[in-house]
Amino acid sequence: MVYPIVMYGDPILRKRSKEIPEGSLDIKTFVQDMFETMYAANGIGLAAPQIGKGIRLFVVDGTALDDLEEDMTGFKKVFVNPVIINEEGDKWDFEEGCLSIPNIRENVARPERLRIRYEDEEGNAMDEEYGGMKARIIQHEYDHLDGKMFVDYLTPLKKRMLKGKLKDISKGDVHTEYRISAPLKK
Numbered sequence: 001m002v003y004p005i006v007m008y009g010d011p012i013l014r015k016r017s018k019e020i021p022e023g024s025l026d027i028k029t030f031v032q033d034m035f036e037t038m039y040a041a042n043g044i045g046l047a048a049p050q051i052g053k054g055i056r057l058f059v060v061d062g063t064a065l066d067d068l069e070e071d072m073t074g075f076k077k078v079f080v081n082p083v084i085i086n087e088e089g090d091k092w093d094f095e096e097g098c099l100s101i102p103n104i105r106e107n108v109a110r111p112e113r114l115r116i117r118y119e120d121e122e123g124n125a126m127d128e129e130y131g132g133m134k135a136r137i138i139q140h141e142y143d144h145l146d147g148k149m150f151v152d153y154l155t156p157l158k159k160r161m162l163k164g165k166l167k168d169i170s171k172g173d174v175h176t177e178y179r180i181s182a183p184l185k186k
Contacts, residue, residue: 003037003051004179008101009170011183012049014147017056019081022123025055031078031121034059041178043099045137047144050100052181056081058141062134070132082118084142085127087111087135094136096150102176104165108153110139 006012020027038046038059047058062075089112097105113131116138120126130138140150151159151166168174172182 001033001036002040002179003033004181005037005041005099005176006050006052007169007172007174007180007182008149008151008166009183010052010100010181012052012054013100013144013149015049015054016147017047017049017054017145020055020057027057027078027080027121027123030057031059034078035061038099041099041176045141046099047141049144049147056145058082058144060137060141062137065133070134072133075134075137078121079116079138079141080119080121080123082116082138082142082145084139085115085117087114087139089113089131094133096136096140098140098150099178100144101149101151101166101169102174102180104151104162104169106150106154106158106162108140108150110136114138116142 034046037051044062044064045058045060048055057080059078062072065072091109091111093107093109095105096108114135115129117127170182170184172180172185
């Protein structure tokens with residue numbers, strides 16, 4: 001099932017998501033729906049709050065990023081109840097976008113490496129380290145679980161410059177190739 005993507009301005013995008021108790025959700029079906037929704041929107045990552053679910057789960061698939069120097073082979077993953085243990089290394093700028101903030105892209109500085117603990121869709125406990133673009137994708141999606149969005153990293157001036165566009169997005173006055181759910185849509 002393909003869900004509509006929740007747009008900027010919806011309160012769920014600003015709430016800290018809740019952990020998923022074991023056995024409380026059909027993870028495999030939900031994850032399949034998450035991937036279908038992400039692919040329908042041409043995304044490389046999608047967090048549960050972006051489809052209106054306040055739970056700690058996100059999916060990523062960076063395999064389409066073949067234009068990068070970094071090898072993204074096999075970087076299709078599910079993160080259930082993730083916890084970033086640490087982030088380290090120099091911060092580096094890269095232009096980010098977000099399915100919940102369509103048609104806006106801005107440079108965001110993030111640490112180059114991280115260590116994360118999570119469960120996969122089978123319930124297996126994982127403890128892994130990532131660097132470069134993989135770390136960035138994880139950091140971006142993880143932020144959604146804590147009610148944070150990439151625009152929060154921008155300077156006050158840049159935020160003021162985007163204020164009108166962000167308001168239009170929250171009204172649903174934005175062109176996308178995918179279904180959306182806008183909080184202020186009339």
